[in-house]
Amino acid sequence: EDASELRSLSYRYETRLLQANEMHSVVGSDRYVGGLIDMGSGHLHPLNLALGEAAAARQLGAKLFEQSAVTRIDYGREVKVHTARGSVRAK
Incomplete structure (x- = not known):
């Protein structure tokens, strides 16, 4: 159909x-x-995408911290992400 x-x-x-x-x-x-x-549609595998992006980030020097639940995000010119044990900022 x-x-x-x-x-x-x-x-x-x-x-x-x-x-x-x-x-x-x-x-x-x-x-x-x-x-x-x-052939006009697309598909992606969300887990494989996330794993590929994580691998690329590591190769570029990023440090990834698994099991770090985000408790708050402050948006603005600089984004600040908070966890129970700290925070990280990004432009």
Whole structure:
């Protein structure tokens, strides 16, 4: 239904319906009975994005402190983030 609706709206990107046997090569799972590839859409994995950004920050010299819950954020020309044991400022 989604593919038909997109075609009826003159959607300019390629769409392709996948059968169950094709899904494994796309998502690495046998649990799906089919799917729709939409070349105009995007997807990101939030955890992998955060891990990649953390690795890049470390390579640039940033120090990361896990398990440091933020208790307050002061916004302004300079942002100040507070935790139970200290704070950090950023421009």
